[in-house]
Amino acid sequence: MIYVKHDRKTLTHCMLLCNIANKAMATKIGIGYSQNLDSFSAGKEAARLATYQLGRLKTDLIIAFISPIFEQDIALKGIRSIANEAPMIGSSSIASITSKGSFKDSVTICAISFDSINFSIAFQEGVRNNPRSVSTSVARKALSNSTIQRQLYMMLSDSFGVNSSDVLIGAHEILGTRFPVIGGASAHNFQYKKTCQYFNYHLYEDLVIGLLLSGNFTTGIGSAHGWQRIGRSHDLTKAKLNIIKEIDRRPAIALYEDYLGKDINELKNEGIAKIGASFPLGMKLREKEAYLLRSPVDITEDGGLVLNANVPECEEINLMIGDRDSALNAAKKAAREALENLKNLTPSFGMVYSDISRFQLFRKDPQIELNAIKDIIGENVPLIGCYTCGVYAPISVAEYTQQFYFQNQTLSVTLFSE
Amino acid sequence: MEIYTIIFLLICLLITLFSSLSERNKRISAEEKNKGLKDLIRQLDDQAKIIIKTDLALNKVQEELDKKITGLYTLHELGKKVSSTFNIEDLFSLINKPLVSKLGFSKALIMLKNEKTGVVSTKIHVGYAESDIKKIEKNINKGGIAAALFKKSGFILVNSDAKKVQHEDVLADIFKTESFLTVPITVKDEAVGFILMGNISSYTKLTEGDAELLSILASQISTAIENSQLYAELFSSHQDLERRVKERTQELAKLNEELKKLNRAKSTFVSAVSHELRTPLTSIKGYASILMAGKLGDVSAAQKERLEKIDTHSNSLTRLINNLLDIARIESGRVQMIIKEISIKEMLDSIVDIITPQIKEKNISLKIDTKTKVDKIKADPSQLERVFLNLLSNAIKFTPEKGKIVIHIEQKNDFIEFIIEDSGMGMPKQDLEKVFEEFFRSDNAQHQGVKGTGLGLSLVKKIIEAHKGKIWVESDLGKGARFAFTIPRP
Numbered sequence: 001m002i003y004v005k006h007d008r009k010t011l012t013h014c015m016l017l018c019n020i021a022n023k024a025m026a027t028k029i030g031i032g033y034s035q036n037l038d039s040f041s042a043g044k045e046a047a048r049l050a051t052y053q054l055g056r057l058k059t060d061l062i063i064a065f066i067s068p069i070f071e072q073d074i075a076l077k078g079i080r081s082i083a084n085e086a087p088m089i090g091s092s093s094i095a096s097i098t099s100k101g102s103f104k105d106s107v108t109i110c111a112i113s114f115d116s117i118n119f120s121i122a123f124q125e126g127v128r129n130n131p132r133s134v135s136t137s138v139a140r141k142a143l144s145n146s147t148i149q150r151q152l153y154m155m156l157s158d159s160f161g162v163n164s165s166d167v168l169i170g171a172h173e174i175l176g177t178r179f180p181v182i183g184g185a186s187a188h189n190f191q192y193k194k195t196c197q198y199f200n201y202h203l204y205e206d207l208v209i210g211l212l213l214s215g216n217f218t219t220g221i222g223s224a225h226g227w228q229r230i231g232r233s234h235d236l237t238k239a240k241l242n243i244i245k246e247i248d249r250r251p252a253i254a255l256y257e258d259y260l261g262k263d264i265n266e267l268k269n270e271g272i273a274k275i276g277a278s279f280p281l282g283m284k285l286r287e288k289e290a291y292l293l294r295s296p297v298d299i300t301e302d303g304g305l306v307l308n309a310n311v312p313e314c315e316e317i318n319l320m321i322g323d324r325d326s327a328l329n330a331a332k333k334a335a336r337e338a339l340e341n342l343k344n345l346t347p348s349f350g351m352v353y354s355d356i357s358r359f360q361l362f363r364k365d366p367q368i369e370l371n372a373i374k375d376i377i378g379e380n381v382p383l384i385g386c387y388t389c390g391v392y393a394p395i396s397v398a399e400y401t402q403q404f405y406f407q408n409q410t411l412s413v414t415l416f417s418e
Numbered sequence: 419m420e421i422y423t424i425i426f427l428l429i430c431l432l433i434t435l436f437s438s439l440s441e442r443n444k445r446i447s448a449e450e451k452n453k454g455l456k457d458l459i460r461q462l463d464d465q466a467k468i469i470i471k472t473d474l475a476l477n478k479v480q481e482e483l484d485k486k487i488t489g490l491y492t493l494h495e496l497g498k499k500v501s502s503t504f505n506i507e508d509l510f511s512l513i514n515k516p517l518v519s520k521l522g523f524s525k526a527l528i529m530l531k532n533e534k535t536g537v538v539s540t541k542i543h544v545g546y547a548e549s550d551i552k553k554i555e556k557n558i559n560k561g562g563i564a565a566a567l568f569k570k571s572g573f574i575l576v577n578s579d580a581k582k583v584q585h586e587d588v589l590a591d592i593f594k595t596e597s598f599l600t601v602p603i604t605v606k607d608e609a610v611g612f613i614l615m616g617n618i619s620s621y622t623k624l625t626e627g628d629a630e631l632l633s634i635l636a637s638q639i640s641t642a643i644e645n646s647q648l649y650a651e652l653f654s655s656h657q658d659l660e661r662r663v664k665e666r667t668q669e670l671a672k673l674n675e676e677l678k679k680l681n682r683a684k685s686t687f688v689s690a691v692s693h694e695l696r697t698p699l700t701s702i703k704g705y706a707s708i709l710m711a712g713k714l715g716d717v718s719a720a721q722k723e724r725l726e727k728i729d730t731h732s733n734s735l736t737r738l739i740n741n742l743l744d745i746a747r748i749e750s751g752r753v754q755m756i757i758k759e760i761s762i763k764e765m766l767d768s769i770v771d772i773i774t775p776q777i778k779e780k781n782i783s784l785k786i787d788t789k790t791k792v793d794k795i796k797a798d799p800s801q802l803e804r805v806f807l808n809l810l811s812n813a814i815k816f817t818p819e820k821g822k823i824v825i826h827i828e829q830k831n832d833f834i835e836f837i838i839e840d841s842g843m844g845m846p847k848q849d850l851e852k853v854f855e856e857f858f859r860s861d862n863a864q865h866q867g868v869k870g871t872g873l874g875l876s877l878v879k880k881i882i883e884a885h886k887g888k889i890w891v892e893s894d895l896g897k898g899a900r901f902a903f904t905i906p907r908p
Contacts, residue, residue, distance in 0.1 A: 037520070038514065038516075069515065069519030070515070070516050071514075105519075231462075231463050231466035231467070232462070232463045259466065260471060260474060261471050279474075319466075319470070321469070321470065321473065363480060363484065
């Protein structure tokens, strides 16, 4: 074996030799979690467990998912007390998704020792006011620090008052419109409050984090939601950016008033974000046989619906309903797609991002969704990920076009093979 | 020609009429079908609305249930930790942000009233800044608002969208939260504090289920406070008891020291007095002997009799003084036991030789009953001889003619047990405890008739205890006596 110490920020010939020599090895992932109700102890325990599993391997990157029940800064201190030197990114999340299990109310740490994969990370604040330009800036920074053979971009961003479509557009402006983007917007519960993101053990809000992966490896991505149309189709008569003003020439909120039997004040009191998570709007994309799902997050004064991403051009709009069986089948479908797109190579590890509405649908027992994925890809493939407020994923269509969207109610599975 | 034209025109007209009728029918049929489809779609849509409403209601119920289960489980876990501590501060440290969040709240306060001053102060707070806490404490302690919070009977539940009565408005203002729940904490049927939990989000409605959860938490806190108080009382009593025991032990030790001093003083006194008594006694005995021998002239029979009495009583007095001296010496440690390995058989043979004349005089049978093959013991031969002689001479004294004396020998672990059993007059049970005390003589008339100083058994006990052995007696009036003692084996 040729061992070469290489600088990840610059390209060297040694990198190629290293890749050839270490073909037999793969990226190693240590996963640790803690549900200790003391925030510092939870961070420390999870970090210790994760880094311990890497043995003597150097921790190249830490990805952390911390439940909003914890004091975030104190939990970060706990993590730092163990994994001080390794670069770290992460986000608050109601539950993590890992091959060891799906853990709610926890601190979950994924410690990664990359083999043939190089990475660069970047971040910037201010995504709420300027989602597109901030995302562009982050993608540019990540790109400038990366090596050749750029393969995949993962984003974690704030969701509170953020148009996540614009965040995706901003990334695509730099990386290319067909460049694979995965990840999602931070979410912690259904109250649609401020979320947290982490970069090198510091706590932020209003942030975009980008992780660009490059190297000689293959990826396969699959996504699906499992929600179905209910009721008749409607016409989207007036919309702008991420606000639907009118449906069937009536205030958009009337759709929910009709179907749920509640007036606008009741819907405001109960929280349209929570209701919209269960009953999102499905927009049938022009010339595609697929529905892009959007959850309303707020109601305007004149009865319009504010979404967390742009309204696409669509033929018709429907109220959608989810059920456990179809959502589980969708999870299996996404996993199957990811394997197919991996061209039947053996996966080394995977990343899973799932919308928070699925967490609600499975009655807060997300383990069953994880089991559905593992049924397809196998028990032994290391998985890392979390529940988000929408995911970045391709639309799953018969002709797979690799076009990426910000989607709600969706699960995305990304498999890596080195 | 015209006729044909007219017929042709008529035929065209008929055809046109038929066509338009047919079109009209088709249109009507299509409209009817359309209407039917629309009705069907409307019906399906209505059914969809029912499904959605049902689903929504089910979701709500399920969510309440999930919340309750999570809350109960969280409280159960808390309860396990609380039950393992008596320190109330440990309990408060467990009520932190993660726990409060798991119960479904974003703010929490626990305030307790000081028993002596009546001032309400904060024990824990979640979701409040320190400056907020100071203001809250000031407001709570100011007016009569505390009375509403400390009401034993129930909880206060306020939701943001509900109409508030006056004090609820005031409380919402004090606690800086629109939706909140307070539950009193009661110890021994008296409200000592309250718990508040609240939410700043208007989406989360508080229900009676939340009040039940909070009541469970309040109950856990009450129990923990009571346990902590009880433990503190118990600990204090225990400390007090320990202190008193220590004091009493010190007093006893002091008394013991004094007693030992007194005992030593007594022994010294006895020793000194005995020595002082021996000298004149020796003179009395000496001069009596000289007079009896006739060295100072003839002595009449009456004089000789009296001189013999002087001699006998002098001897008795001498024995008494010697015994006292021996006891005093042993007590003071001036007599050291010279411990060696001795043969039991040889010792007993020698002793039997000495007492044979006394036995024969009263025709008493003497038997030695050995139940062990062990023949060796560790003892001071001369002192042990005194023990046997003393016990056997007592046995002979208190056994009538033709009586029986048996010496039993048995091994008991690391000791050899000797029992001098006689068939004599025995002694009352109430005397058994005192028989080894100095100068003790039984009140019993028969015992009073037998001469003795009351020091022999006391001396025997001292000698046996100096050998690290034990001595005791079993007897009943008229049923003989069994004097038993143990001597260590080699």
